[in-house]
Amino acid sequence: MDDLVLQTITRILMPFIQVYGIFVIVNGHLSPGGGFAGGTILGASVILYALTFNVGAAEDLYPDDLAEAVESSSVLIFVLVGLFAILMGANFLTNIGIFPSPETGTLFTGGFVTPLTLAIGVKVASTVITLFTHLFGEKKP
Amino acid sequence: MNDPTVHIPVIVICTSLIGAFLAPVLGKYRPALVGLMARLIAPVNALLLVILLRYVDAGETFHYYMGGWAPPWGIALSVDYLAIYVALIIHLVSAVILLYAKDDLFGEVRGDLHRWYYTLFLLLVAAMTALAFSHDFFNIFVFTEIATIAACALIAIKPKKECIEASFKYLILSTVGSGFILLALALIYMVTGHFNLTLVAQNMGAAAEAYPLNIMVSLALLIVGFGVKSALFPLHVWLPDAHSSAPSPSSAVLSGLVVKIYAVVLIRIILTVFGGEVLAAAPIADMILIIASVAIIAGSLFALAQTDIKLLLAFSTVAQVGYIYMGISLLSETGTMGGLVHIFNHALMKTLLFLAAGAIIHQTGLRKISDLDGIAKRMPITMAVFSVGALSMVGIPGFNGFISKMYLATGAFDAGKPVFILVILMSSLLNGLYYLPIVVRAFLGTNAEEGKFAKDELPLSMTFPLVILGLACIYFGLLPGSLLELVRKAAHYLIAV
Amino acid sequence: MNIISGLIQNYFYFASIVIFLIGTHVMLTHSNLIKKIMGMNIMETGIFLFVVSIGYIRGGSAPIVPIDGRGVRFINPLPSALILTGIVVGVSLTAFALSLVIELYKYYGTTDSDEIMEMRRRER
Numbered sequence: 029m030d031d032l033v034l035q036t037i038t039r040i041l042m043p044f045i046q047v048y049g050i051f052v053i054v055n056g057h058l059s060p061g062g063g064f065a066g067g068t069i070l071g072a073s074v075i076l077y078a079l080t081f082n083v084g085a086a087e088d089l090y091p092d093d094l095a096e097a098v099e100s101s102s103v104l105i106f107v108l109v110g111l112f113a114i115l116m117g118a119n120f121l122t123n124i125g126i127f128p129s130p131e132t133g134t135l136f137t138g139g140f141v142t143p144l145t146l147a148i149g150v151k152v153a154s155t156v157i158t159l160f161t162h163l164f165g166e167k168k169p
Numbered sequence: 170m171n172d173p174t175v176h177i178p179v180i181v182i183c184t185s186l187i188g189a190f191l192a193p194v195l196g197k198y199r200p201a202l203v204g205l206m207a208r209l210i211a212p213v214n215a216l217l218l219v220i221l222l223r224y225v226d227a228g229e230t231f232h233y234y235m236g237g238w239a240p241p242w243g244i245a246l247s248v249d250y251l252a253i254y255v256a257l258i259i260h261l262v263s264a265v266i267l268l269y270a271k272d273d274l275f276g277e278v279r280g281d282l283h284r285w286y287y288t289l290f291l292l293l294v295a296a297m298t299a300l301a302f303s304h305d306f307f308n309i310f311v312f313t314e315i316a317t318i319a320a321c322a323l324i325a326i327k328p329k330k331e332c333i334e335a336s337f338k339y340l341i342l343s344t345v346g347s348g349f350i351l352l353a354l355a356l357i358y359m360v361t362g363h364f365n366l367t368l369v370a371q372n373m374g375a376a377a378e379a380y381p382l383n384i385m386v387s388l389a390l391l392i393v394g395f396g397v398k399s400a401l402f403p404l405h406v407w408l409p410d411a412h413s414s415a416p417s418p419s420s421a422v423l424s425g426l427v428v429k430i431y432a433v434v435l436i437r438i439i440l441t442v443f444g445g446e447v448l449a450a451a452p453i454a455d456m457i458l459i460i461a462s463v464a465i466i467a468g469s470l471f472a473l474a475q476t477d478i479k480l481l482l483a484f485s486t487v488a489q490v491g492y493i494y495m496g497i498s499l500l501s502e503t504g505t506m507g508g509l510v511h512i513f514n515h516a517l518m519k520t521l522l523f524l525a526a527g528a529i530i531h532q533t534g535l536r537k538i539s540d541l542d543g544i545a546k547r548m549p550i551t552m553a554v555f556s557v558g559a560l561s562m563v564g565i566p567g568f569n570g571f572i573s574k575m576y577l578a579t580g581a582f583d584a585g586k587p588v589f590i591l592v593i594l595m596s597s598l599l600n601g602l603y604y605l606p607i608v609v610r611a612f613l614g615t616n617a618e619e620g621k622f623a624k625d626e627l628p629l630s631m632t633f634p635l636v637i638l639g640l641a642c643i644y645f646g647l648l649p650g651s652l653l654e655l656v657r658k659a660a661h662y663l664i665a666v
Numbered sequence: 667m668n669i670i671s672g673l674i675q676n677y678f679y680f681a682s683i684v685i686f687l688i689g690t691h692v693m694l695t696h697s698n699l700i701k702k703i704m705g706m707n708i709m710e711t712g713i714f715l716f717v718v719s720i721g722y723i724r725g726g727s728a729p730i731v732p733i734d735g736r737g738v739r740f741i742n743p744l745p746s747a748l749i750l751t752g753i754v755v756g757v758s759l760t761a762f763a764l765s766l767v768i769e770l771y772k773y774y775g776t777t778d779s780d781e782i783m784e785m786r787r788r789e790r
Contacts, residue, residue, distance in 0.1 A: 325769070
């Protein structure tokens with residue numbers, strides 16, 4: 029698809045969509061939202077890019093190798109954060125007392141919730157993009 | 170709770186998960202290491218579970234709270250004998266299957282997909298272990314789904330159209346099953362207000378009195394939902410295709426473990442959550458008993474008609490799942506023990522048979538039973554081990570299949586329903602009718618090439634697991650003491666609550 | 667009479683069950699594989715609607731304590747959390763099913779399950 033209007037509007041819209049996605053992710057513990065919702069919004073911006081330019085361009089923007097590494101490592105981060113609590117002598121995924129949690133209303137109020145939400149967000153965004161490019165490009169999964 | 174042993178259930182689940190997600194990255198740069206890692210994880214986990222078992226033996230069973238949050242807020246894992254027993258089976262059997270998979274995969278799965286195969290396998294193992302330990306409807310739902318997707322993908326990874334088709338069929342039917350399960354959970358949550366199994370069980374009496382319809386409908390939905398996934402007889406239609414077309418290691422894990430996990434979860438929910446009052450209000454146990462009997466007979470009859478060796482084994486699984494349901498719905502101590510022992514024994518036997526069939530296919534490419542004349546001359550070890558599995562299936566004394574059948578028969582007698590002994594005897598006869606001809610044909614077949622017994626040309630990584638499983642079948646047939654001790658405790662957990 | 671008034675008062679339960687049944691019907695009766703997947707999604711949507719409506723209170727808000735500490739009526743987050751997970755599972759199931767359909771299309775050149783059955787029968 030080669031349409032100047034669409035491409036220009038996509039160029040303008042993409043940063044806004046991505047900033048909104050990041051906002052939803054990092055605000056996950058303070059307001060409704062979080063990794064799943066924010067990650068999908070982030071992924072949707074790249075899908076928009078793929079639709080208006082072409083799927084190959086999106087694959088160049090976000091190659092498969094990177095996707096594999098990102099998806100694996102974000103799950104590993106989640107598990108390792110959980111295991112870290114065991115190392116400190118508490119139960120799996122213990123938050124209070126292990127991770128610092130400053131006063132209400134700041135970014136890291138939730139202790140490990142913000143980093144974990146970030147990991148989920150990145151993972152979901154990556155998965156949405158790879159699902160789209162693989163199904164659209166009909167590559168072998 | 171300061172003893173590090175209490176964390177073992179979580180660590181076991183986590184190591185499998187870590188392995189699953191390391192595999193694709195590791196496999197890209199060091200393909201040789203992935204298989205090694207997968208083969209290390211399962212035995213190490215089994216060892217950890219044995220340590221946990223010792224710990225529980227010394228003290229008592231406990232609940233593990235994620236993040237230190239007690240229910241109703243937190244997620245609980247129930248560390249009881251049933252869970253440890255099932256988790257041990259999962260890790261022991263999958264360790265053997267992974268050993269076997271090393272060389273077999275080269276014939277069945279494209280080389281660049283091997284790392285994904287290990288990812289899916291370890292993910293499936295993690296999900297099944299989590300299902301065994303879960304004490305929470307939420308987690309049961311989530312891990313059921315993970316296990317379903319991983320199991321479907323393990324079938325579809327083989328690039329043949331039968332596999333894709335079987336996987337699609339499995340996926341669609343499982344989705345209907347999961348939909349039913351989710352609906353049932355919603356109905357239970359509606360009237361009890363909890364997802365934690367203990368809290369739901371506490372509120373069940375009052376809820377059943379006030380809203381009997383909700384409870385009954387949710388029970389029916391649960392039985393259908395998990396029945397589809399565990400291939401309870403009339404809902405088994407997806408199983409034969411899926412289990413026979415998959416790569417042999419996948420067939421073994423699907424038939425030996427996955428199907429039973431759902432049965433265990435269903436039974437745990439029915440017996441510990443719904444409990445005696447609801448079971449007394451409706452003849453649930455009797456209904457399952459009758460369905461299971463039909464499953465045993467019908468599965469065996471279908472198997473009798475098969476000409477493909479893996480299809481035969483798949484239909485035999487339908488019958489064997491019936492045994493497990495039958496044993497537990499007898500509601501007597503020995504009957505429950507029989508059902509639980511059969512989970513272990515069948516996992517051994519069916520894994521053995523599927524792997525042996527896989528070895529035959531790997532070596533000769535033959536799948537038709539009529540082509541197997543004199544195959545034992547070419548593959549004596551494989552066929553000897555296959556015979557052990559077949560004799561176990563029939564229930565010859567001295568093999569492990571006999572132990573479970575004996576307990577099932579005693580259980581039926583104890584429960585005052587001796588008619589089911591007849592079902593067991595009849596199915597043993599049918600098992601003999603379709604398993605023994607294969608053995609006879611393989612050893613005494615006429616159109617075999619002339620000559621003496623040759624040595625199997627299988628790699629050691631394929632014969633070793635087979636021999637291990639064969640020896641285990643005989644060992645647990647002759648000296649089942651320690652196994653029965655553990656099973657008795659697990660059965661007490663089910664009956665007492 | 668009791669049943670009818672119950673249905674009207676709990677119209678959201680009724681609607682979700684209707685959607686569930688439509689989805690199941692589509693899934694089990696249509697031979698087109700893509701339609702089967704659509705039916706799967708419709709069925710799931712019915713369940714999601716049902717579960718979310720269990721936990722919803724009219725006028726309630728998300729259970730996050732406001733900074734100024736105003737007393738608000740909170741909605742039970744557990745059904746919503748369950749459904750969020752359910753949606754994610756649904757997406758992955760759909761994606762997986764679609765990729766299987768693509769593979770099937772490569773082998774058979776059709777997405778109709780009846781035609782695939784016919785072809786398989788002819789092969790034997």
